[in-house]
Amino acid sequence: MASVSAIPVMSLDIEQMVASKQALRRRLAALPIAEKLHLLDAMRERAVAIRGVNHRQKIQAQEQPPDYGKKS
Amino acid sequence: MKIEEVIHTVNQMKADGIITNYAIGGAVGATFYLEPVSTLDVDIFIEVHTEPGSTIISLDPIFAYLRERGCKMEGEYVVISGWPVQFLPPTGPLIEEALAGAVEVDVEGTPARVFTAEYIAAIALQTGRAKDKVRLLQFIEARALDLPSFEAIVAKHGLERQWHQFQQFLL
Numbered sequence: 001m002a003s004v005s006a007i008p009v010m011s012l013d014i015e016q017m018v019a020s021k022q023a024l025r026r027r028l029a030a031l032p033i034a035e036k037l038h039l040l041d042a043m044r045e046r047a048v049a050i051r052g053v054n055h056r057q058k059i060q061a062q063e064q065p066p067d068y069g070k071k072s
Numbered sequence: 073m074k075i076e077e078v079i080h081t082v083n084q085m086k087a088d089g090i091i092t093n094y095a096i097g098g099a100v101g102a103t104f105y106l107e108p109v110s111t112l113d114v115d116i117f118i119e120v121h122t123e124p125g126s127t128i129i130s131l132d133p134i135f136a137y138l139r140e141r142g143c144k145m146e147g148e149y150v151v152i153s154g155w156p157v158q159f160l161p162p163t164g165p166l167i168e169e170a171l172a173g174a175v176e177v178d179v180e181g182t183p184a185r186v187f188t189a190e191y192i193a194a195i196a197l198q199t200g201r202a203k204d205k206v207r208l209l210q211f212i213e214a215r216a217l218d219l220p221s222f223e224a225i226v227a228k229h230g231l232e233r234q235w236h237q238f239q240q241f242l243l
Contacts (some may be wrong), residue, residue: 025214029216033177033179034076036107039108040075043110044110044154045109046112066199066201068164
């Protein structure tokens with residue numbers, strides 16, 4: 001008879017997953033601002049690395065700027 | 073790559089009289105109030121000197137100043153410490169007001185001027201791209217907005233229809 005695996009089973013409880021994600025977001029939001037800015041630096045470095053390392057691709061690794069030109 | 077160096081450079085531009093005032097907006101501005109939001113550039117809204125009698129705003133002095141300090145231009149961006157930075161003069165009363173009401177935040181001893189959460193949210197509502205709506209939703213879910221202040225800004229700048237639609241579809 002096969003034995004039951006000791007590997008923890010991933011939770012499929014969606015409510016638990018959502019609560020866990022929200023808690024993580026709250027913890028990240030509560031970090032000191034300097035630490036959050038360091039995280040942005042790290043995320044951008046990773047994004048640039050993913051999109052390509054040569055200069056041309058670096059230029060392309062920019063966002064479409066928003067249209068701030070609308071008059072209210 | 074260091075955003076703190078971008079902030080330091082912009083503070084120096086202000087000290088040297090290249091710009092009269094500034095405020096950080098966009099995803100970097102939002103990060104002052106929310107969890108870090110991945111972004112590829114930095115939006116710096118600026119007040120600049122204009123020639124007496126002229127209404128034309130030129131960004132040339134900014135670009136010349138930064139070029140002299142070794143920064144490179146990439147399209148409409150200036151690359152400062154590895155970050156593409158876009159300098160944006162105000163294009164309407166909402167952004168003018170946001171600039172005037174920006175707050176100073178201490179980043180490990182360096183002052184940074186940032187739009188208030190309510191103005192970042194109102195600007196997101198006005199620009200209205202999908203990612204801007206996501207940002208507004210993040211502010212609401214995180215309870216990072218003073219809703220009466222936000223709704224006063226929305227009403228003042230004629231964004232009630234967009235706000236009503238946003239509430240109808242996303243809240």
